Amino acid sequence: MGKKLISMTVNGQTHEVAVEPRQLLIHTLREELGLTGSHIGCETSHCGACTVDFNGESVKSCTLLAVQADGADILTVEGLANDGVLHPVQEGFTEKHGLQCGFCTPGMMIRAYRLLQENPNPSEEEIRTGISGNLCRCTGYQNIVRAVQYAAEKLSAE
């Protein structure tokens, strides 16, 4: 039951980490790599606060073992901005006030990032379905939907 050495690329940087098999990916990201943007919410794969991009798919990193991430390519909220310039998704959440307390926001944005890769021009309903694995207890979702719509427009204009 000793530690295993894994290698994974997070936000473009390769990391080698020794992890216990029972360590969940979210803990490795937060505690070993210091990437505390992804949050720990429900810990039972309901709330989506721990969502990261994993080999091009949105996953809940509280329900994935770090050892399963050996060789994976991961994007977290810290990797969204480019040289200090906010990603259109981040800009949308700023401009449209897509958050209040901010706890769900990193997971919400990294999910919105992948949703817009999969479907660059989603309808309002498709946005709501697309982010249905991410719970927000403050906003009522209205401004989150507007933030994603803002990002979709900005991305398609680029």
Place this chain on the structure above:
Amino acid sequence: MYPAKFDFHAPNSIEEVLSLLSEYGDDAKVLAGGHSLLPMMKMRFATPQHLIDLNRIDRLRGISQDGDTIVIGAMTTEKQIIASDVLAMHCPLLPEAAKQIADPQVRNRGTIGGDICHGDPANDQPAVTMAADATYVLQGPKGERSVHSSEFFLGSFYTAMEADEIMTSIRVPAAAGSSGSAYVKLKRKTGDWATAAAAVQLTLDGDRCSSVRIALTNVGATAIRVAAAEDALSGQVVDEALIDAAAQHAMDACDPTEDLRGDVEYKTKMAGEMTRRAIRQSLARARGQ
């Protein structure tokens, strides 16, 4: 929340999995998508000493055709089921149901085989694959065997699969002729299990229903196939009175437990209503409406 300590194995072949299972027996669990098992391990409801990850075995994934049968690898994700052209064409019941399972992130990891083998009566694929007339292919140290979906579920979290076996694929006959299907699920919110749900697949010969399969989710110790409701419709020109009779049979077959989703009476009535809606929708689809 950490699971209890365990040894992790990530084999690359089915043979390696079987040899690990033979070696560790009841101390081992296989890991598919992990969205039932890992939460159970975190809450210490499950404490396997050895965890055998199936995610690196490519042979267990993918959807293909073998004559009139669709073969779905047990490790195929719900997302892949939704995206499959083969299933959209030949077994639309499965993608329709998969869209109603959990949420996008969970569907990216959750697998059809894991959903079935977990044996949870709240899971959707047991009833859905029963209605689709599926056969499950299991592999163990003594070789391969097939178990029909109607005979696989023996109790809550208790299936016909032995501890030294894994499920390798799900075989579903391609829907032929004027067929229609529907999975109608009542749930309180995205990500919740069904309060009650009904899966129906039927075929019409002219106006008559020549074959029909009906199964229910989360209203008993296992998914329930409602043979009496099927008998009520088989060979008949199905009208509203017959649909009501079938719904009554579905309610008679229910044995739900009261929980936050409702009491026994409510869940039973909802199982009847989901059955009505699923039959009506299947008929409309079979007629091309």
